[in-house]
Amino acid sequence: MKFATKAIHAGQEPDPTTGAVMTPIYQTSTYWQKSPGNHQGYEYSRGTNPTRKALENCLAALENAQFGLAFSSGMGATDAVMKLLSPGDEVITGDDLYGGSYRMFTKIFANYGIWFHFIDLSNPENIREYINANTKLIWLETPTNPTMQIVDIAAVTKIGKEKGLLTVVDNTFASPYLQNPIDLGADIVMHSVTKYIGGHSDVVMGALMMNDEDLYKRLFFIYNACGATPGPMDSFLVLRGIKTLHLRMKAHCENGRIIAGFLKTHPKVDKIYWPGFADHPNHEVAKKQMRDFGGMISITLKDADLEETFRVASSFKVFALAESLGGVESLINHPVTMTHASIPKEAREKVGVVDNLLRLSVGVEDVEDLLDDLKQALS
Numbered sequence: 001m002k003f004a005t006k007a008i009h010a011g012q013e014p015d016p017t018t019g020a021v022m023t024p025i026y027q028t029s030t031y032w033q034k035s036p037g038n039h040q041g042y043e044y045s046r047g048t049n050p051t052r053k054a055l056e057n058c059l060a061a062l063e064n065a066q067f068g069l070a071f072s073s074g075m076g077a078t079d080a081v082m083k084l085l086s087p088g089d090e091v092i093t094g095d096d097l098y099g100g101s102y103r104m105f106t107k108i109f110a111n112y113g114i115w116f117h118f119i120d121l122s123n124p125e126n127i128r129e130y131i132n133a134n135t136k137l138i139w140l141e142t143p144t145n146p147t148m149q150i151v152d153i154a155a156v157t158k159i160g161k162e163k164g165l166l167t168v169v170d171n172t173f174a175s176p177y178l179q180n181p182i183d184l185g186a187d188i189v190m191h192s193v194t195k196y197i198g199g200h201s202d203v204v205m206g207a208l209m210m211n212d213e214d215l216y217k218r219l220f221f222i223y224n225a226c227g228a229t230p231g232p233m234d235s236f237l238v239l240r241g242i243k244t245l246h247l248r249m250k251a252h253c254e255n256g257r258i259i260a261g262f263l264k265t266h267p268k269v270d271k272i273y274w275p276g277f278a279d280h281p282n283h284e285v286a287k288k289q290m291r292d293f294g295g296m297i298s299i300t301l302k303d304a305d306l307e308e309t310f311r312v313a314s315s316f317k318v319f320a321l322a323e324s325l326g327g328v329e330s331l332i333n334h335p336v337t338m339t340h341a342s343i344p345k346e347a348r349e350k351v352g353v354v355d356n357l358l359r360l361s362v363g364v365e366d367v368e369d370l371l372d373d374l375k376q377a378l379s
């Protein structure tokens with residue numbers, strides 16, 4: 001099946017009891033057993049729930065994976081991956097990560113004896129010098145948040161396979177519509193479903209997709225044992241959201257391209273980060289592994305201090321000043337004080353997360369209204 005058909009149908013059959021075309025919200029914590037152990041495959045909703053199961057099968061299909069697991073947040077999904085590791089194990093990851101991932105790695109799992117190397121992944125060969133007998137996992141994000149750097153997924157997974165390491169890709173920024181890391185050799189794909197997949201800024205959820213059955217069983221054990229699983233109502237909302245994922249992504253890409261073009265030559269804009277520009281440092285890799293370039297754009301304001309940056313960030317009328325991304329509505333974010341506040345100043349400035357940086361999540365409104373809003377806010 002092709003993407004749009006999977007988005008609408010994968011994992012979903014008419015309900016066997018009523019014929020309902022849309023998967024019902026099985027709002028139940030537990031399931032009747034005829035005699036002990038004699039049940040219909042469902043015992044307790046922390047482990048399994050039919051609405052969530054339909055969603056997980058749909059999520060797996062979107063990433064061309066055999067198995068999917070939904071979590072109560074993106075961080076819940078990341079937490080489950082890290083629990084595959086033991087004290088003494090080492091992880092190689094990017095130096096330009098989502099702030100919450102950086103915080104979890106350094107403030108939680110470092111205390112459990114897991115070692116993290118935060119390195120520049122723009123040249124995958126850099127990975128080799130950090131690999132030793134304890135290295136178990138490579139965690140990468142592409143495009144990165146917020147400076148839209150591109151990591152060559154196929155080149156990284158090749159090194160991972162050669163050295164027997166698990167490679168995990170946080171595919172949140174691209175969405176499965178634009179990029180499928182499992183096809184490029186990744187072992188696990190992680191999503192903050194909260195963003196493009198959910199798409200309506202009304203649910204917090206995460207997901208893991210994988211092909212290897214043994215890996216799926218280990219992750220399912222952690223999921224059920226630790227319990228960061230989402231409820232049926234949220235699962236329903238995401239199933240509903242996914243039905244328009246392909247339509248939304250097309251519109252995000254279209255609006256993103258127009259707005260990136262407008263901002264590139266705007267006198268108030270200094271740097272602009274968008275992988276669709278031919279002069280983006282990893283444009284060729286982006287072209288190779290992504291189907292289009294998405295609606296995430298970051299800019300620095302020319303000659304703007306923190307106060308001026310705040311003034312601009314607060315003067316939008318259509319773009320909402322808010323954390324998060326990937327919803328139908330356009331958002332503007334100030335990474336230094338919002339999404340990336342948990343990263344030390346020195347670490348964030350090294351990768352371009354500076355005081356005058358703003359990140360746009362271009363929504364699917366009429367692009368003329370978005371352009372007018374940018375014109376007035378940047379005037």
Ligand SMILES: *Cc1c(COP(=O)(O)O)cnc(C)c1O
Pocket residue numbers: 073074075076098100101141145170172173191192193194195204205206
């Ligand atoms: C938002 C986000 C996360 C965390 O997901 P939550 O659903 O907020 O827990 C992880 N990675 C990236 C790239 C994100 O944007």
